[in-house]
Amino acid sequence: MAKNQTAQKNKRVRNQSEQENKELRDDQGRAIKKKALLIDISLPQKTTDDEMQDKKYELESLVKTYGDFEIETTWIKKSETDKKLFLRQGILDDLIIYCRENEVTMLILGNILKPRQIWDLTELLREEDIEVWDRVDLILNIFSQHAQSSEAKLQIQLAKIRHMGPRIFGMGGNELSRQSNTRGKGETNTEIMKRHLRQEEKNIEKKLEKVRKTKCLHRQKRKRSQKETVALVGYTNAGKSRTMNALTKKGVDVKDALFQTLDTRLGLMFLPKSFREIFIADTIGFIANLPPNLIAAFQSTLSESINADVLLHVVDVSDDRFEEKIEVVDDILEKLGISDKKQFLLFNKIDNIAEKTEEEIVENNINFEDFLKSINFNNITLTRDSSDEDRKNVKKIKKLKNIFNKKYLLKKYESRTPVFISADKKMNLDDIRDTLEIIIPQNHNFNTYSCTNE
Structure with missing residues (x-):
């Protein structure tokens, strides 16, 4: 009682x-x-x-x-x-x-x-x-x-x-x-509560284990169909779901908000050069300062990324802090034990960076200081007292620098095969397909695994 x-x-x-x-x-x-x-x-x-x-x-x-x-x-x-x-x-x-x-x-x-x-x-x-x-x-x-x-x-x-x-x-x-009003009674009841929570935790883990086994059987079936799985990973609101829609006919709900995707979604993508299909998996986005126990609680959802053939790391390149967020995601992938998986960087939202296109700046070799003067921006050092207008201008400058330094990004992330796209405007999507054709050759050797090993 x-x-x-x-x-x-x-x-x-x-x-x-x-x-x-x-x-x-x-x-x-x-x-x-x-x-x-x-x-x-x-x-x-x-x-x-x-x-x-x-x-x-x-x-x-x-x-x-x-x-x-x-x-x-x-x-x-x-x-x-x-x-x-x-x-x-x-x-x-x-x-x-x-x-x-x-x-x-x-x-x-x-x-x-x-x-x-x-x-x-x-x-x-x-x-x-x-x-x-x-x-x-x-x-x-x-x-x-x-x-x-x-x-x-x-x-x-x-x-x-x-x-x-x-x-x-x-x-x-x-x-x-x-x-x-007695210390002993309080301690006893607290222990009862602890036991109840421990039992509830075990019950949830048992239910999740059944879900994991079912998902593993589905993955085994996909392996037998000779279709590779590419998992979309990235910081929350980087545009993974929009990328999913651009590459497949899944038609997932897309909103400009954090953590819109909590469940795994699968869609088929066609590679025309090799005339074959692959699976694209969209799953939960990451964020900075997540404690390990919270990541571990979502092991079932993250299993699609953990067991994917290739990781496609989606990055919002229009975000001023995108390089820091790349490091956050890399750190979480390392904690999940999948940092050494085949992956490439997908620099998304290039249409948000600036009105001047990357070709105008990079190909014409425009001097960046002259470029700033031509659009009446000054290099402004932000302080706590800086006006909102100053902050907006500095943000625009940083975005322009992101485009201007595309060559720098190509060099810095060369080993991760960077691709620059806009999922929203469907720009450069063929570059993704071409990269996947190279990363996953047609005679790809499918690994088999047992669900008991997960």
Whole structure:
């Protein structure tokens, strides 16, 4: 009986934030958005002003993707962190005053907190009716919104248990201790909660194992059909799904938002020179600062990339930070043990870079300084006080430099066979086909494997 009651308490705690969001409705039943304060803490000696602005943009993009919050403001702070509460006392005092004055009820941190830190911070701000999410909480809630298949939903449940578990233990222990007024009873009930979560985790893993075996059997069938699989990988919102649509007739839903794809999608692509078909697999995008346990929770979805014949790394070349994002994806591929797989870089969104085409700049050998003068741009050094117009101009300059340095990119990534395309405008798609004809020759030797080895 006690075990069932504890399990019910545990379930209520895990779903608390979702339930609260659903209860916020106006008289006409429309959802009322909570006011959210976004904050990111970075060490002064490790982060430049430009990097801080990039972090601000990505955090706001994640929150806008979730969509249920009105962003009150974003604080980007260079500060040391506090071991207990993560936020130092001075920042906390300012934060509480600001939230009171502006009716903020949600604090979203762009950082990943330790379980005890977020628990202590949540307890402190509970008196102010302020809910707290860290970066992983935000990402998992975005995942929950976009999950469609039972596989994706199971993986999210698993990730939430692994991330939320320690907080649930603390909450259960504290609440039950207060109810019983005896330390021993609280500890006993906390252990019951731990056992319940461990059992729930095992049950989810068993269900996911069945999904993995089914997907493996499908891969074996594809191998027998003598069709190679090329997996699209890349940073979230790099244009993988749009690339999938450009190369196949799959017609997947495409939106300009983060984490639109959580499930694996397969389509057929025709290679005209060798008159054969190959499979293209589109799967979940990556993002910086993902903890290993979150990546591990999505092992089932990522299995298509892990077992693919070739990786096609899609890059948004119009993004000012695209080289950093290449490194983020490379690091995750290494953690997955597939960094040595055959792969090539697909520099996407070349149509977004600038109005002047790459041919005009590269082929005509235009001097870059003269080019800047011709379009009335100046080299501007950004500071915290820089105007929005200055920031826009610098962003345009950086995009133009990306095109101007195409030769540099070809040289730097020569071993990874870079291809420059626009999936949206269907530009240079034949270059992808030609590259795949070379990377996967027609007499390709198909490897066989057993599902028991996965």
